[in-house]
Amino acid sequence: MVTTKFPNQMKAWLLEDFNAPYVLREQPLPSIDNPNDVHIRVDACSYCHTDAVVAAGTVVRPSLPHVGCHEYAGTIVALPSGQAECHGFRVSDIVGVRGCGNHMCGQCRECKDPSPPLPYPPGLSVYCPHAGAGLGIDRSGKFREYAAVDGRQIAKLPEGLSAVDAAPLMCAGLTVYSALAKCSLKPGDRLGVMGCGGGLGHLALQFATKMGLKTTGIDVNPRALQLARELGTGATIIDASKEAAKETLPQQIGLDAVLILPETQQPFDYGMELVRDGGLVMLLSFPTEGFHVSAIDIVLRRVRLEGSLIGSNRAMNDRLDFCVRHGVRAKTTTYEFGQLNNLVDDFHKRTPGKLVLDMAKTD
Known part of the structure; x- marks a missing residue:
């Protein structure tokens, strides 16, 4: 495995009961079990309305305990064994990750001919029925320090766009x-x-x-x-x-x-x-x-x-370029990683803009 040095354990925020605060626990790092996956160190993760829906157990009820978050950005720290790159990405690339479309099959009718029609070429559909609802929704997300993500659903961040800038753009944007x-x-x-x-x-x-x-x-x-x-x-x-x-x-x-x-x-x-x-x-x-x-x-x-729900890889890259060219940025309120429950409280108080855990932020 091509890798940088990183620990064997990490901290993760777990939803152990619906309509309850998240609990911070030590967990082992996720393994790379799919040749399309890369390991990232999470640098920023943003709270979305869907996270609140999942935490309430209304539309989607994931198995508990559950790690939420489906809009985030981070740094690649490891690739599949024997690979110098994965889908064009290398160790130390800073990427944005969208939660939907994890491990798309690439073979079903939806992947080959996405519906509803999009103004982009057909490809691996974010609506692939074999991919599930997505990371942070029906499977573990990124309210944690490290994660394994599908290299086909990430985008390299352009210069001028930080991880905190990018995280809210990966779903909301x-x-x-x-x-x-x-x-x-x-x-x-x-x-x-x-x-x-x-x-x-x-x-x-x-x-x-x-x-x-x-x-x-x-x-x-x-x-x-x-x-x-x-x-x-x-x-x-x-x-x-x-x-x-x-x-x-x-x-x-x-x-x-x-x-x-x-x-x-x-x-x-x-x-x-x-x-x-x-x-x-x-x-x-x-x-x-x-x-x-x-x-x-x-x-x-x-x-x-x-x-409409989410967008394709083409839309993801087009959107990042558009944000850099036109100066589009989310208005963010940032929190330390240990302040997720404070963030959630502020979300329910209807704090405007996007609320983001910034892994680099400390008192």
């Missing part, structure tokens, strides 16, 4: 970037972002305005609205608790597309009112109780409804 690509909008088209001050929303504002879209951000949380305004993107920011959708933008001159990020019915309805007849509503959230959809909107107004 990739998800909204891919959703915008699927909207097939052109410069000058009108986009709405419901939940514009959240982890995904504030990144969507930056991506959309840098793409030349006339962007309207909508939220109700005062801290989220403040963050959205402080981004300085030039987007129109609306407090939905004070302005009705019809007052904001009549349907006859409505938005071409709306991203729905919150998980409650009210912002869904607000976004549906904002979109023009024949426009697109793109869902990125999946509440367990679902959404109520009016047949009038779908049949008479001809509103199209589509869902």
